[in-house]
Amino acid sequence: MSRRWCRKLEVAILSFAGFTGLLFLLQNEKSRHDLKEAIEISSPIRPIVTEHPKPIAECRENVSVANLSGFAELPDHIKNFLRYKHCKEFPLLLDVPEKCGGPDKSYDVFLLLAIKSSPGNYERREIIRKTWGQERMYAGVHIRRLFLSGQVANAREARKINQLLKAETEENGDILQWDFHDSFFNLTLKQVLFHSWMEARCPGVRFVFNGDDDVFANTDNIIHYLLDIPGAGDEHLFVGQLISNVGPIREKWSKYYVPEQVTASNSYPPYCGGGGVLMSGYTSRTIYKESQGIELFPIDDVYLGMCLQKAGLAPASHSGIRTVGVRVPSSKLESFDPCYYKELLLVHRFVPYEMLVMWRAINQPNLICGKRLEVYQRL
Structure with missing residues (x-):
């Protein structure tokens, strides 16, 4: 009995050892297979680029503006502008330093698309990424996008949007995101901060x-136009729809209402509509330098x-930049005809689906238009 019991015990021990070894080999093989599969299907993902922003002192309210004549009767957004217009530095929440x-x-970048976009305008940004x-x-030069x-402004909504x-x-x-409230009267602040970042x-x-995120830009035409500009960006260029x-x-109902408490002058210098402009690197650097000595304007x-x-x-002025839309010769004609847009540089304004439809239309190889308008050539 003892020999038989020992033999059974020996068989049991050998069976357990063999089964354990088999499990180890199978598990090891599965690990190698999983690792191989992970390596094969993985693709490089662009990481979030974050840096610890340099400490920026909190900009305090200028309470003295309350003493301005008529201040109490001004709309709240203008009061806030007057209180904080001296503030020109804000921390970067999202940065892409490379x-x-x-x-x-950076001299290798021929054209940088700097598009002003409110935080919640996801659809507009996504369509722009896929189109213009x-x-x-293109044409041997690099295009980059920001x-x-x-x-x-709403703290609860900001947590989600961020x-x-x-x-x-x-x-x-x-995306470049700064820690200030994104509003119409803060577009100038956004512009100044961008030029500082550029520098x-x-x-x-x-x-x-x-430009804005509701414009349609034909970047192919823009590149062809800029390639003909002498100086390769080292000379002054600032073109758009001249105003x-x-x-x-002075009417309070207007989005563009600017009271005398903001400026007593009754005239503006010549400027281009903010829907979209093209500038050289030289001019961008000049704007940055001059902005250091000019207080913000709404x-x-x-x-x-x-x-x-x-x-x-x-x-x-450039006739290929239409910040007030395209006018067709007759009301009987279709204003969304791609032939009106094929030779333009920019049109303001488009909803997201229109951008996609028009981008596909003007890039059709079989698109035939009756008359070729070379409006993207230098005027």
């Missing part, structure tokens, strides 16, 4: 497109005109 390859390599705002090489944004912007940055690496991160960029001989709107395109005027430079 967007241009670093300051030393694609980062690519969206410029602030913060939502997560959205963070996710977009993680996936696309194309530090992308000082060598050749040309800049600066001159106008002044502040209308951003007028402010750029002020900076140019102080530098002794002038904005110019």
Whole structure:
């Protein structure tokens, strides 16, 4: 009995050892297979680019503006502008410092698309990424893209929207967000902060497109136009839809209402409509320098005109930039005909689905138009 019991015990021990070894081999093989599969299906994901922003002292309210005559009767958004217009520095919440390859390599970027976008405008940003705002090489030059944004004023909503912007940055690496309230009267602040960022991160960029996220831009035509500009961005260029001989709107109902408490002047310098402008790197750097000595003004395109005027430079008109839309010869004609847009540089304004439809239409190889209008040539 003892021999038989020992034999059974021996068989049991050997069976257990064999089964344990088999499990180990199977598990080891599965681990190697999982690792191999993970390596095969993984793809590089652009990481979130974050830096610890330099400490910026909190900008305090200028309470003395309450003593201005008529201040109490002003709309709240104008009161807030007067209280904080001296504030020109805000922390960056999202940054992409290598967007241009670093300051030393930024000369390789021919065109930087700097698009002003409110935080919640996800659909507009996504359509632009897929259409005219694609980062690519075209005609032998590099195109890069940035969206410029602030913060939502409502704190609860801001927490959600900030997560959205963070996710977009993680996936696309194309958002600059500052810690200020994103509003119409803060567009000038956004513009000034962008030029400051450019000076530090992308000082060598050749040309800049600066516009809103509801414009349709034909970046192919823009590149062809800029390639014919002498100086490769080292000379003055600032073109758009020129506006001159106008002044502040004094009616309170207007979005563009600017009271005398903001400016006593009844005239604006010549400027280009803020829907979209093209400027050289030289002019962008000049705007940055001049903005250091000019206090903020609530209308951003007028402010750029002020900076140019102080530098002794002038904005110019380009018939291919239509910031008030396209006018067709007759009401019987279809205004959304791609033949009206194929030779233009920019049209304001488009809803997201229109951008996609028009981009696909003007890029059809079989598109035939009756007359070719070379409006993108230098005028």
